[in-house]
Amino acid sequence: AQSVTQLGSHVSVSEGALVLLRCNYSSSVPPYLFWYVQYPNQGLQLLLKYTSAATLVKGINGFEAEFKKSETSFHLTKPSAHMSDAAEYFCAVSLNSGNTPLVFGKGTRLSVIA
Amino acid sequence: GAVVSQHPSRVICKSGTSVKIECRSLDFQATTMFWYRQFPKQSLMLMATSNEGSKATYEQGVEKDKFLINHASLTLSTLTVTSAHPEDSSFYICSAPLGGGGGYTFGSGTRLTVV
Numbered sequence: 001a002q003s004v005t006q007l008g009s010h011v012s013v014s015e016g017a018l019v020l021l022r023c024n025y026s027s028s029v030p031p032y033l034f035w036y037v038q039y040p041n042q043g044l045q046l047l048l049k050y051t052s053a054a055t056l057v058k059g060i061n062g063f064e065a066e067f068k069k070s071e072t073s074f075h076l077t078k079p080s081a082h083m084s085d086a087a088e089y090f091c092a093v094s095l096n097s098g099n100t101p102l103v104f105g106k107g108t109r110l111s112v113i114a
Numbered sequence: 115g116a117v118v119s120q121h122p123s124r125v126i127c128k129s130g131t132s133v134k135i136e137c138r139s140l141d142f143q144a145t146t147m148f149w150y151r152q153f154p155k156q157s158l159m160l161m162a163t164s165n166e167g168s169k170a171t172y173e174q175g176v177e178k179d180k181f182l183i184n185h186a187s188l189t190l191s192t193l194t195v196t197s198a199h200p201e202d203s204s205f206y207i208c209s210a211p212l213g214g215g216g217g218y219t220f221g222s223g224t225r226l227t228v229v
Contacts, residue, residue, distance in 0.1 A: 043120070051217075
């Protein structure tokens with residue numbers, strides 16, 4: 001079975017500072033990994049996904065994540081935080097990027113301080 | 115892109131009544147739909163998987179008689195919360211796999227409040 005662990009339920013950064021949201025995965029097979037963002041009372045928006053191609057994945061809104069097999073990690077970063085980045089972020093894993101459901105981490109709430 | 119339209123976005127119902135939530139795939143055929151529940155400040159937990167033309171598969175601990183899932187066509191999956199109680203108040207989200215490495219698309223969610 002696969003799972004993800006998000007370290008830190010709440011991360012606070014200053015506007016313009018680096019954003020780093022941590023995600024570690026556990027999977028018996030090569031995983032497909034995703035990062036989603038959720039704004040209050042809304043659905044999920046895909047930021048980026050790793051599907052066994054390039055290990056450095058670039059997503060929307062300036063976010064990127066690097067798949068590190070040796071560390072079983074898929075941390076999300078953004079060089080410079082913007083106020084609009086304040087939201088809940090979920091890391092998720094699936095076995096085959098489509099036919100099986102996503103398994104989500106507990107989420108990390110990102111606060112951006114002016 | 116592939117869009118799943120979920121309705122209603124929010125609903126308030128009285129305890130003991132039933133509520134139906136619909137998820138429609140607008141520009142693609144969704145043979146599978148995943149239904150998740152999200153309690154406040156918590157993650158999304160898979161409730162069940164529906165497949166067009168067959169019975170839904172429920173996760174352990176989810177009452178199939180209480181959460182009725184129907185996937186009667188390739189573009190519509192519904193979740194009916196029967197005899198709702200305040201503890202059923204939650205955010206319900208549907209998701210369809212896109213296949214071919216395309217990932218998943220999500221509905222915008224339904225905020226259910228049972229009073």
